[in-house]
Amino acid sequence: MVAASRWLSSKSFFFLLTMPGILRLIITFAILLFSSQLFAVPDNGHFLVLNYHDILEEEEKVPPFDRIAVNKKHLEQHFAWLKKNQYHVISIQDLLDAMKGEKTLPNKAVILTFDDGYLSFYTRALPLLKKYHYPATLAVVGSWLEGQHVHGVKPLMSAAQIREVMASGLVEIASHTHDLHHGIVMNPFGDEHSAVTSRLYNTEYEEYEKDDDYHKRIFQEVEKSSERLFQLLGVRPRVMVWPYGEYNSIALEAAKQYGIPLTMGLNDGSNTLADAGLMKRMMITDDVNGKQFGDIVTKQRKNLSLRVAHVDMDYIYDEDDEQTARNLKALVERIKSSGANTVYLQAFSDPDGDGNADALYFPNRHLPVRKDMFSHVALQLRTKANVKVYAWMPIMAYKTDMPLKWYVKEWRDGGPQFSRHIYSRLSPFNPEARQFIGDIYEDLAKHCDFNGLLFHDDGILSDFEDVSASAMDVTHNVWGLPAEFEKIHASSELRLQWAQHKTEYISQFTDYLTDRVRFYRPYIKTARNFYALPLLKPYSEEWYAQSLPAFLKHYDYVAIEAMPFMEGAEDANKWLTELVKKTAEQPNGLNKMVFELQAVDWKKQQDIPMAVFTEQFQLLKKLGAQHIGYYPDNLHHDQPKLEELKQFFPAVNPD
Known part of the structure; x- marks a missing residue:
């Protein structure tokens, strides 16, 4: 398409100049109509990234409620709303191709992401993805695949199941780091916060992690994550999904050094191709139904009064x-x-x-x-x-x-x-x-x-x-x-x-x-x-x-x-x-x-x-x-x- 577009904008221009006026007008209009449908860049390459976690059956919705879990019926309502309202769910490969100029993103482009590798993705989300022919990105934590099948009380996918969903052709496996999806002690009060962005506070020596030690820890974890997924899947991750949406310039540099071109946080808002190195994602919370989901997607939770x-x-x-x-x-x-x-x-x-x-x-x-x-x-x-x-x-x-x-x-x-x-x-x-x-x-x-x-x-x-x-x-x-x-x-x-x-x-x-x-x-x-x-x-x-x-x-x-x-x-x-x-x-x-x-x-x-x-x-x-x-x-x-x-x-x- 890109090559055809260049032809239309160069050689055809000189050809049109030699035609009679009315014929030139008709052909020019036809070319413009044709190119507007096939070669335009709708929304200037804008796209949304939506984020999900655990998918529940209706009977599993019992207190205390998990704000980031979604009812399977509501998830299907979300998918149906996207289809009805002419949103186009794209893959990571589509995004990379657009970044290289090999294709353009469709109007109302959306990327679906699922974090943590819960078993519910395999049993509940994947069948819906297949039904709607929607691609998705699944972010998995390397250390959770090493014989550990339960995160908290929620069952996780096995390595074999991860390979299976990847083989479906619909699912991109992303890194969710190797072992940074947890909190570490960050101050003298013993508070724990993101292992990606926090400096470890040593309560015994009452001192904070030094710059060099922090830098080394983050780079080693990103390298280990890439290596673990390569051993598991035979390919290295192309996407890093930062746990809790927490990242900084050092973490971004580590991802870049180890060949991971795309990363994702958790800020609301839409993206352009220029944002692909660090994408905003809208987390879907509070188990919203289809109509509520539509309001979130269209309004993007903007204009919050402070x-x-x-x-x-x-x-x-x-x-x-x-x-x-x-x-x-x-x-x-x-x-x-x-x-x-x-x-x-x-x-x-x-x-x-x-x-x-x-x-x-x-x-x-x-x-x-x-x-x-x-x-x-x-x-x-x-x-x-x-x-x-x-x-x-x-x-x-x-x-x-x-x-x-x-x-x-x-x-x-x-x-x-x-x-x-x-x-x-x-x-x-x-x-x-x-x-x-x-x-x-x-x-x-x-x-x-x-x-x-x-x-x-x-x-x-x-x-x-x-x-x-x-x-x-x-x-x-x-x-x-x-x-x-x-x-x-x-x-x-x-x-x-x-x-x-x-x-x-x-x-x-x-x-x-x-x-x-x-x-x-x-x-x-x-x-x-x-x-x-x-x-x-x-x-x-x-x-x-x-x-x-x-x-x-x-x-x-x-x-x-x-x-x-x-x-x-x-x-x-x-x-x-x-x-x-x-x-x-x-x-x-x-x-x-x-x-x-x-x-x-x-x-x-x-x-x-x-x-x-x-x-x-x-x-x-x-x-x-x-x-x-x-x-x-x-x-x-x-x-x-x-x-x-x-x-x-x-x-x-x-x-």
Whole structure:
């Protein structure tokens, strides 16, 4: 087909030029019609990957329910829905051929995957695949084939059965790793998490797995997996399905080195051919029927409204370990009951409340560790309260004894001076400071598992900052502005240009920090705190180096401080209305903006009355705000009041 398409686009073109006009028109139309049917690339090569696990008979559906198991009758309804709605189930070979340009993917292409190699695939799924002539991918764990036929209480396929399903011509056997489909101890609390992405914590020596040891372990496991499947099947796997959907750049490199071109995670969404090296997969959960399945496939669980509780770890930590445990238990129960689906969780310690990181709640190479507990708290919230957890981290504000040249400088008394701002900020223009902060973010990612980053509101530079030597060097030699602060400040036009450059520069610095994290946690999303004034009065970008258009470009979400009492608004509701209105003026603004209400009036040192809090929440919803949160959550005196919060806070369309 590809060769024919090239012929039609070259030789036939010159042939058509010699024909009479009407005949040329008829033949051209026929060629276009023919080629549109045979040679077009529908959906630009988009495809979905769906994921299943155990397949049950109706009588096996007994408590406690397995959320990832599917009733056999429902599985057939899923297959029937795909066929009725003209979805085309493709094989791994189809995908590889499309990647090589040897064929195009059909419209509405779907890949079916089944994880773990349960016996139910052989007895229940395979007959349905044969009935519908649907290919599928079966991911098996190498170590489970070594004489072990039961995973937990579920029977597994034998090696002979795996060879049989492969011989059917419908099933691609993928690696599910050799022996990484389990948790390992990841912190001093004894929590277990993915063996692929976690650093093993040695409780005897109280130390974490070193970089070289971790790298060696992952590469050896991938090599062993490939070798085991080769011994079993006579062919090496072409697909790696990461257990629990957990992977990182080191794991991906290991798969590549051992000749596995395709890998799969567990994030929702569609794929293009460019994503084939790391495909998103939609796990089918909660035993949905055919109609519910159709909604999942067509809507892809998009547009989830966020309900965010912004939590200070300093409220949870106590010098008494038993009290810390009680605080955490209370927090998890509170968040679970509240209806929140997202938690912004402080990963740094700020006991004096000045916004600077005095210490951190995770192991790192540069700052004191108040207590190594972020990974533990995040995991408890994710698994027991079923929420997404964002690590809330400073961009620049770290209390540390570093050379003065590392810090942000402001112009004062005729020259650059150490900034008097409450945030003691390291300058992102200084290469050593950048590396220092980047190391901290990388250490967070190495040792903790989380869903996203929330960048603190310390990422600001005033119209007198940053005039450090490294910053002014960039200002003049990169941005082309005057080398002298006085010349910039004397011109309103130059001041605005300077501010806009700084806005972009800080945003690019957070991109660098995100990249350091994504090396180990590639799937994370990002959010950044945003002051209200640069939205309401865009010219104030000059005073903050913040703007909504820039933030919308760089982050998945923007968390605006929707806090009228903090801002001294005379009419709080009118102020909030203007905030939503200004957000809606930006393309995609309401889809990405998280409106964070204040739960405390810091000026009066009083909790916001729940009647006021509820009124503001309902107003935001009425005005079209999609994502709403609040700060702070105080479990010690129940603010906001849980009994009221849980009645109106849950997201409209929870996942």
